[in-house]
Amino acid sequence: MVTELLIKLALTAFFILGLVLNFAGLLTWVERKQSAIMQDRVGANRAIFQIHGWWARPINFVIRKIAGLGLLHPLADALKMMAKEDFIPAQGQRLLHTLAPFVSVFFALVTFAAIPFGDTLNVGGRAINLQIAKMDIGLLYILAMASLGIYGVFLAGVSSGNNYAYLGGVRAAAQMLAYEIAMGVSLLGILIWYGTLELQQMVRLQGGTWFGWIPRWGVFVQPVGFIIFLTAAIAETKRVPFDLPEGESEIIGYFVEYSGMKFGMFFLTDFVETVLVACLATTLFFGGWQVPYLYADGWHLPWGAAARLPHLAVVGLQLASFTFKVAGFLWLQMLIRWTLPRFRFDQLVRLGWKGLFPVSLANIVVTAIVVVALK
Amino acid sequence: MSKDLGELFLHRIRDAKKRRELSWWEKIYLREVARGLWLTSWHFWRNLFLHIAHRVGLFRDIPASVTIQYPDQSRETSPRLRTRHRLTQREDGSPRCVACMLCETVCPARCIYITPKEHPDPNIEKMPASFDIDLGKCVYCGYCVEVCPEDAIRMDTQIHTIAAYSREEMLLHLPELLNPGSTTRQGNSPLPAP
Ligand code: SF4
Ligand code: SF4
Numbered sequence: 001m002v003t004e005l006l007i008k009l010a011l012t013a014f015f016i017l018g019l020v021l022n023f024a025g026l027l028t029w030v031e032r033k034q035s036a037i038m039q040d041r042v043g044a045n046r047a048i049f050q051i052h053g054w055w056a057r058p059i060n061f062v063i064r065k066i067a068g069l070g071l072l073h074p075l076a077d078a079l080k081m082m083a084k085e086d087f088i089p090a091q092g093q094r095l096l097h098t099l100a101p102f103v104s105v106f107f108a109l110v111t112f113a114a115i116p117f118g119d120t121l122n123v124g125g126r127a128i129n130l131q132i133a134k135m136d137i138g139l140l141y142i143l144a145m146a147s148l149g150i151y152g153v154f155l156a157g158v159s160s161g162n163n164y165a166y167l168g169g170v171r172a173a174a175q176m177l178a179y180e181i182a183m184g185v186s187l188l189g190i191l192i193w194y195g196t197l198e199l200q201q202m203v204r205l206q207g208g209t210w211f212g213w214i215p216r217w218g219v220f221v222q223p224v225g226f227i228i229f230l231t232a233a234i235a236e237t238k239r240v241p242f243d244l245p246e247g248e249s250e251i252i253g254y255f256v257e258y259s260g261m262k263f264g265m266f267f268l269t270d271f272v273e274t275v276l277v278a279c280l281a282t283t284l285f286f287g288g289w290q291v292p293y294l295y296a297d298g299w300h301l302p303w304g305a306a307a308r309l310p311h312l313a314v315v316g317l318q319l320a321s322f323t324f325k326v327a328g329f330l331w332l333q334m335l336i337r338w339t340l341p342r343f344r345f346d347q348l349v350r351l352g353w354k355g356l357f358p359v360s361l362a363n364i365v366v367t368a369i370v371v372v373a374l375k
Numbered sequence: 376m377s378k379d380l381g382e383l384f385l386h387r388i389r390d391a392k393k394r395r396e397l398s399w400w401e402k403i404y405l406r407e408v409a410r411g412l413w414l415t416s417w418h419f420w421r422n423l424f425l426h427i428a429h430r431v432g433l434f435r436d437i438p439a440s441v442t443i444q445y446p447d448q449s450r451e452t453s454p455r456l457r458t459r460h461r462l463t464q465r466e467d468g469s470p471r472c473v474a475c476m477l478c479e480t481v482c483p484a485r486c487i488y489i490t491p492k493e494h495p496d497p498n499i500e501k502m503p504a505s506f507d508i509d510l511g512k513c514v515y516c517g518y519c520v521e522v523c524p525e526d527a528i529r530m531d532t533q534i535h536t537i538a539a540y541s542r543e544e545m546l547l548h549l550p551e552l553l554n555p556g557s558t559t560r561q562g563n564s565p566l567p568a569p
Contacts, residue, residue, distance in 0.1 A: 037422045038415045042442040227405070339415045340408060 012113075012132050019323065020112055020279075024271040027330065028074045034331070035338045047072040081264035089257050091161025100159060101258065101265035104152025108272040111145040114138035115279050116200040118289050118319050119296070122311055130289075130315070131200050138199040139191065142280065143184055146236060149269070150176045153238070153245060153254050156266070160257035168254035171345065172245030175235060178352025179242075183232035185360040189225040189367040190218050190284055203288030207295070213302040215292040218285040224363045226285045228356050233277040234333060235352070239270055241340040244348060246270075278329035286325050289318040452533055457517045459534040460508055462552040463527055470553060472527035474501040478519035486512035487519060506552060510537055511545035532556075 036043025048067035050060050066072060088097050118130030135141050150173060157169015194202045208216050219226045235242035246253035255266045282288055293301050294317060298309035309317075343351065400406050425439035443450050452458070463471045474491035492504035519528050532555040539545050551558045 034419065036440070037426070038419045040418060040422060040439075040441050042440045042444065335412055335416055335419070336408075339411045 007126075007128055008132065011128070011130065015115075015117055015132060016109065016112055019117070019326075020109070020272065020275050023275045023326070023330065024268055025074050027271040027274060027334075028077060028267075029071060030330065030334055031337075032073065033070055034334045038335070038338055043070055044073045045070040047076040078264070081261045084260035086260040086262060087257070089161050092257060093159040093161070096155050096159035097257070098262070100152050100156035101262045101269075102152075103155060104149055104269045105265045105272065107145050107149040107152065108269045108276060111142050111276055112279065114141050114199055115283055116203050116288060117279075117322050118315055119204075121315050129200065130319075134200060135198065137197050139187065139197045139202075139284075142199075143180075143187070146273075146276065147176065147180050149273070152266075152269070156258065157254035160254070162257050164252040165254050165256045168245050168247075168252060168256070172238065172254055174345075175238075175242065175244060175348060175352075178349050179232040179235040179356070182228060182352055182356035182360050183236065185357065185364065186225045186228035186232060187284065189222050189360075189363045192364070192367050192371055193218070193221050199283055199288075203283060203290060206287040207290050209293070209302070215287055215290065217287040217290075222285065222363070222367070224359065225367075226281070228360045228363070229285070230277075230281060232352075232356060233280065234336060235348075237270060237273040237277055237333070239274065239333075240337045241342050242348060243342055244345055247342070274330060274333055275326065277333065278326045281329050282322065282325040286329075288325075289322040291317050291321040294318070294321075449536075452535070454531065454533075456533070456535075457515050457520075457530040459510070459532045459537060459555065460513075460519070460528060460530050460547065460552060461532050461555045462506065462549070463529060464553060468553075470503060470506070470527060470549070471525050472503050472506065472523075473499060473525055474503045475524060477522045477524065478528060481518045481522045483516060483518065484512045484514050486510075503549065506549045508547045508552065509545060510547060511542055 033043045035041075045068055047070070048063065049072070050056075050063065063072075088094055113133040114131070114135050116129075116131035121128045121130055153172040154169045157165045157167070157172065160166070190202075191197065194205050196202055196205070202218075206216050206218060210216060210220075214220060238245050243253075244251065246255070255263055258266060293299055294309075294314065296311075296314060298314070299305070299307040422439045425434060425437055428434045429439060465471055472489075473494075474489055476489060476491070479485075479487040479489050486509040488505070488507040488509070490504040490506075491501045494500060494502040515530070517530055520530050534555060537545070
């Protein structure tokens with residue numbers, strides 16, 4: 001029992017601290033640098049510190065190299081956030097105002113529990129499922145938790161005692177309504193196809209190939225569902241082009257009355273949600289930890305070549321594959337964020353209700369017919 | 376005739392305000408999104424490749440970004456650019472300025488302060504005992520250069536890093552104007568090393 005618990009804790013530490021939060025922290029850097037490179041700029045590269053003393057020369061050399069890449073900016077950000085005054089407006093409600101960022105970041109983080117990041121790992125006669133919590137309702141759990149995150153946003157808007165923040169919260173609620181439904185419905189198609197809500201099981205079913213060379217990934221059976229899901233999920237992260245709840249520079253969002261680390265938590269929530277969307281898209285549509293043509297005993301390439309691999313190497317490759325796919329989706333989301341202009345609010349709501357929702361309904365019908373026909 | 380022309384212009388303005396109807400492909404937005412993403416990702420991969428290549432010393436002549444890393448690199452400025460003032464010198468090193476006060480008079484910002492004195496050479500009437508320009512007030516209009524009958528003042532030092540910690544430091548005095556950059560105090564304290 002205790003060992004079980006320890007293993008769970010280690011998995012949590014590895015996945016949440018090692019992967020998710022690292023990605024989320026690095027995303028501030030990626031955001032700056034990727035946008036810069038896309039726009040023919042250099043990007044942030046001026047945050048630097050040096051240690052005095054002759055003995056620190058090699059350390060300083062390394063620091064200079066890292067700082068040249070702009071990698072010290074996340075550190076400077078964190079320091080700034082912690083050093084800033086934590087301000088609660090006189091009109092605001094103390095308790096709710098303090099609670100809101102925690103709610104926001106909490107629901108974003110617990111969601112990761114259901115996401116499998118690797119196959120079963122066999123060490124020391126023990127089979128460890130590389131997933132923090134195996135839940136038969138994994139997908140529902142994720143959708144539920146992701147939509148509970150709106151409470152943080154809405155609470156922030158309501159409890160700030162500021163009309164701009166209030167309007168931001170209302171916009172967030174309207175946007176969530178418009179997109180949550182389309183997102184849920186778009187996932188029904190993939191649910192019908194795989195017939196399970198458990199994500200590890202779903203990823204296992206995505207192993208193998210059709211006709212010997214197309215990997216059995218969800219995106220090949222549900223391309224429309226994938227596009228709708230990605231759109232709705234990006235709306236869920238509240239980033240450009242769907243950043244109407246925030247819109248810091250122009251329309252003022254729900255966190256206008258937040259400062260210091262509480263603001264930092266809202267900021268972190270956005271990035272954690274970005275990672276979440278990347279993880280979900282990978283898991284549901286791009287085979288999760290599956291590597292094409294890699295099976296439990298090694299490679300089986302379409303033209304008949306095969307190579308045996310030890311178990312640990314296979315698990316390692318799967319972990320790497322998952323990380324790589326997630327990183328790819330993060331890149332894509334950053335690309336979208338720095339390419340598309342923000343929607344107007346009526347356009348956004350219309351896209352949600354009159355565009356994505358009907359199309360996702362049609363997608364379900366077609367999928368259901370195809371599934372029945374194939375049976 | 377004039378009425379027709381007015382009508383014509385009105386129509387033009389109305390037509391210009393009309394939005395083009397979007398085609399179906401543009402309305403579903405997906406193709407346009409893909410085109411936009413294609414453009415930006417092309418820039419991304421091209422610049423990323425160039426950045427990496429520059430690190431290992433390849434393609435140094437193709438820039439990966441348009442940024443000028445300002446304090447480290449500065450931009451080439453045109454010789455016509457009006458930059459910080461200087462006073463030209465005679466062969467013996469004394470200022471060419473004859474303290475005619477024209478520049479002080481014309482200066483719209485009233486930031487030139489001249490005290491004249493007798494010149495030892497009887498052929499020259501006067502010379503400045505002191506000549507101060509307050510860069511904190513100067514608007515870089517160049518009138519002082521235009522008006523000078525002796526070509527004694529020019530704005531061609533190519534110095535534009537003018538910043539100081541106090542108003543006094545923004546005041547250029549005669550030695551600094553004669554030999555720009557010779558005194559560090561005058562609003563051109565060297566930049567701290569990055
Ligand atoms: S440039 Fe214009 S404002 Fe500046 S000192 Fe000359 S006349 Fe005065
Ligand atoms: S106009 Fe020329 S000569 Fe006359 S005071 Fe000014 S700088 Fe000297």
